[in-house]
Amino acid sequence: MTPRITSSLAAITLAALLAGCSQPAPETQVQHTQFLAFGTLTELTLADVDEQRAAEAVQALEQDFRIMEGAWHAWKPGPVTRANWLLGEQRRFAAPPSVVPLVKVSQELAAKSDNLFNPAIGGLIQLWGFQSDDSTVSRAPPDPAAIAKLVAANPRMSDITVDGFMLSSRNPAVQMDFGAIGKGYGIDLAIDHLRQLGIDNAIVNSGGDLRAIGDKGGQPWRIAIRGADGNGVLGVVDVKGDDSVFTSGNYERVFEWQGKRYHHILDPRTGYPAQGTRSVTVIHHSATVADAAATALFVAGPKDWPRIAAQLGVDQVLLVDDDNVAHMTPAMAKRVTLSDPGMVTRITELPTLP
Ligand code: AMP
Ligand code: MG
Numbered sequence: 001m002t003p004r005i006t007s008s009l010a011a012i013t014l015a016a017l018l019a020g021c022s023q024p025a026p027e028t029q030v031q032h033t034q035f036l037a038f039g040t041l042t043e044l045t046l047a048d049v050d051e052q053r054a055a056e057a058v059q060a061l062e063q064d065f066r067i068m069e070g071a072w073h074a075w076k077p078g079p080v081t082r083a084n085w086l087l088g089e090q091r092r093f094a095a096p097p098s099v100v101p102l103v104k105v106s107q108e109l110a111a112k113s114d115n116l117f118n119p120a121i122g123g124l125i126q127l128w129g130f131q132s133d134d135s136t137v138s139r140a141p142p143d144p145a146a147i148a149k150l151v152a153a154n155p156r157m158s159d160i161t162v163d164g165f166m167l168s169s170r171n172p173a174v175q176m177d178f179g180a181i182g183k184g185y186g187i188d189l190a191i192d193h194l195r196q197l198g199i200d201n202a203i204v205n206s207g208g209d210l211r212a213i214g215d216k217g218g219q220p221w222r223i224a225i226r227g228a229d230g231n232g233v234l235g236v237v238d239v240k241g242d243d244s245v246f247t248s249g250n251y252e253r254v255f256e257w258q259g260k261r262y263h264h265i266l267d268p269r270t271g272y273p274a275q276g277t278r279s280v281t282v283i284h285h286s287a288t289v290a291d292a293a294a295t296a297l298f299v300a301g302p303k304d305w306p307r308i309a310a311q312l313g314v315d316q317v318l319l320v321d322d323d324n325v326a327h328m329t330p331a332m333a334k335r336v337t338l339s340d341p342g343m344v345t346r347i348t349e350l351p352t353l354p
Helices: 014-021 051-072 079-088 100-112 122-127 144-153 182-196 287-312 330-335
Strands: 004-006 030-037 040-047 160-163 166-169 202-206 209-214 221-226 233-239 241-249 255-257 260-262 277-284 316-321 326-328 345-347
Touching: 030 051, 040 051, 051 079, 051 182, 079 166, 100 160, 100 182, 100 287, 122 144, 182 202, 182 209, 182 241, 182 287, 209 221, 209 287, 221 241, 221 277, 233 241, 233 277, 233 316, 241 287, 277 287, 277 330, 287 316, 316 330, 326 330, 330 345
Parallel strands: 326 345
Antiparallel strands: 004 030, 030 040, 040 202, 160 166, 202 209, 209 241, 221 233, 241 277, 255 260, 277 316, 316 326
């Protein structure tokens, strides 16, 4: 995990690649550094920062990410696995301080998403074998009876009571997995830290999900949105100021069994991988909200996403359905340039909530 300062590497993520390739003003220095975090390549892009300050920032953020990864890991022994064991035992216990803020923000976003974003379904995620570094290995899907049993137990974040630092759950089936929000929350903390270090022009990009602040010598950052198959570029957006761009797709953590593909985003209502959607991209000021919302809207699917988006307060959404139709909010349509101009698009206004 030694940081490297470089301007081009084969494994560089698409978003940063584009950010690095657009033309900065001649005096603008742009630096890229990569390290592994959250099981993926994380890249820090800094503009207009002298080398010493950049090196300090890289060191600080690499350490932050290492701590966050350990604090929120879903299956490596640590604070979350310990808390899950105690929740399963129906104990009331002093929660690790690193976990409490994620529990609270997850409770709020789970409620707003009608529990389609549901980090309490760790039991299901584990049953499907997605809590593993090898989740793409071919294997039989779980026994339908075991899936049905966990769905019937209906674990929800609202089953957890946070009382100061004490946690308890009224439902023994609750097992926390922050895989759909931890990266976003971590990127928000990383951006806060950069600002404290006096850095105002930066991108923190973890595996193509990112938050960009400021600009690049007065020019916007140009951000690529990952293609619905996980390769290529679905479109580009310019970011100037402060925005997060997060994509959830059915191309990650996929395994095949007897000719069928099974991906990692589970519909908590059925216990099976969510159907009908290929990818969802959300742009929002907060990376935490963008991350959770992309997962929730993926589960909501091509019909229900507008209502859930309105409830979550996100107004920039791009959902590619199984028929390759690009559904967009008007606010997203205004700023995204799709790579394929012939792609069928459908603009949908978000409903007004009662
Ligand atoms: P993301 O890539 O942000 O959509 O997160 C996907 C990860 O979140 C999966 O690998 C699981 O660990 C977890 N997950 C899967 N389905 C859900 C869900 N419906 N709600 C919350 N977390 C989920
Ligand atoms: Mg997510």
